[in-house]
Amino acid sequence: MTPFGARIRELRRERGVTQLEMARSLGVSSAYLSALEHGRRGCPTWAMLQRIIGYLNVIWDDAEELERLAELSHPRVVVETAGLSSEATRLANRLAETIAFLNPDEIGRVLKELEQASLEAESREKARREARRSR
Numbered sequence: 001m002t003p004f005g006a007r008i009r010e011l012r013r014e015r016g017v018t019q020l021e022m023a024r025s026l027g028v029s030s031a032y033l034s035a036l037e038h039g040r041r042g043c044p045t046w047a048m049l050q051r052i053i054g055y056l057n058v059i060w061d062d063a064e065e066l067e068r069l070a071e072l073s074h075p076r077v078v079v080e081t082a083g084l085s086s087e088a089t090r091l092a093n094r095l096a097e098t099i100a101f102l103n104p105d106e107i108g109r110v111l112k113e114l115e116q117a118s119l120e121a122e123s124r125e126k127a128r129r130e131a132r133r134s135r
Contacts, residue, residue: 001037001038001039002039002069002072002073002074003069003072003073004036004043004066004069004070004072004073005036005037005038005039005073006037007065007066007069008036008037008052008056008066009037011056011058011062012056015056019033019034019037022055025055026048026051026052026055027051028048039073042074042076043070043071043073043074044070049066049067049070052066053066079092079096095110
């Protein structure tokens with residue numbers, strides 16, 4: 001299950017809506033909605049995402065969260081490391097070969113560390129862009 005699929009299922013259940021009811025309202029099959037929730041389908045299109053947000057009647061912050069979760073919910077990921085360091089390639093390959101064997105606590109620890117590193121890297125990149133603009 002993808003983060004997006006889990007959140008859609010949670011919101012749908014909170015509202016007491018079945019997959020069939022939601023699928024009919026969105027104009028898709030219940031099989032598609034089930035596959036989306038279970039991560040057997042890739043991210044929905046932007047238009048479908050907007051229909052889901054509208055159907056679930058989510059507020060602004062929740063809509064942004066759904067959009068971000070959709071971006072993070074590709075069930076099949078390809079990591080391009082050409083031109084990066086050997087350590088970056090090692091990281092990508094190590095994760096690919098072991099992710100299926102990590103337990104939920106281990107996944108949580110790795111994800112927490114990676115999220116923190118990502119925030120730091122994004123902050124550095126933002127500062128670098130702003131410095132370039134101010135020149």
